[in-house]
Amino acid sequence: MLQLLFSGASPYVRKVRVTLAETGQTDAVELVQVSTSPMKPDPRVLAANPSGRIPALVRPEGPAIYDSRVICRYLAERAPDGPDLYTQSRLWEVLTLEATGDGILDSAVSIVYEKRLRPENLQSQDWMDAQWAKIARALDALNDRWMGHLAGPLNMGTIAVGCALGYLDLRHADREWRRDHDALDDWFAAFSQRQSMLDTAAPV
Incomplete structure (x- = not known):
């Protein structure tokens, strides 16, 4: 097993x-x-x-x-009979969306590690702000250029982005990622209600 x-x-x-x-x-x-x-x-x-x-x-x-x-x-x-998570006709878009979601996570997790694992006197606010700037640019791109793909059938890109946004809610709610990202906010409100997302939500 x-x-x-x-x-x-x-x-x-x-x-x-x-x-x-x-x-x-x-x-x-x-x-x-x-x-x-x-x-x-x-x-x-x-x-x-x-x-x-x-x-x-x-x-x-x-x-x-x-x-x-x-x-x-x-x-x-x-799972060849399951959903087509890597649609061949849109493969590069799916993989790019997945990379965008993972890029958000990489920066978001890095900020958490900076706060938790480094002594307070060694923490760099400039570095953390630079990580958030990467996240903000990715959010802008998703909201402005990728909503048509996000609104399509479930794929690995939509899963990655959904999990990334869920993590921002969990660890960085004070950054208010939804501000100026209305389309992305609406999409995530619906996507987060999928049973798979509800069942895997992190413990608070």
């Missing part, structure tokens, strides 16, 4: 769990909760992923695989 090394608060794990739900594979994977961080990685995670990051998917038929993009692609391949 597949095993997913996970933490309930990880937005990258959430991407995988939403993909599992949307492709009907939730019952095929055992969830193994771990406590890991850049400063103190869990030995079980290190055994599966040398970088010590989650998610990691332990497979009986071969080496563990890791990185949410790799795992989600693998899961989509395992």
Whole structure:
């Protein structure tokens, strides 16, 4: 049986769990909760992923695989009768949307790490503001240029963006990402009500 090394608060794990739900594979994977961080990685995670990051998917038929993009692609391949998450006719748009969602997450998680893992006197507000500027530009792009794609059928790009926006609500609500992003706000209000999103919401 597949095993997913996970933490309930990880937005990258959430991407995988939403993909599992949307492709009907939730019952095929055992969830193994771990406590890991850049400063103190869990030995079980290190055994599966040398970088010590989650998610990691332990497979009986071969080496563990890791990185949410790799795992989600693998899961989509395992469910040929499920939704077409990587539509060939729009593949580059789907992958670009996924990269945009993951880019938002990379910067958002970096801000959290700066606040949590560095001593207060060493934290750089300029650096955190620069990370948020990346997020703001991505939000502008999604709101102004990508709504037609987001409003289309479910795909890996929409899942990634949905999980990224959910993480902004969880960890950066004070930044008010919805301001000046009305179309994106409306889209996320509907997308966040999918059962897969409701079932994978991080504990508050």
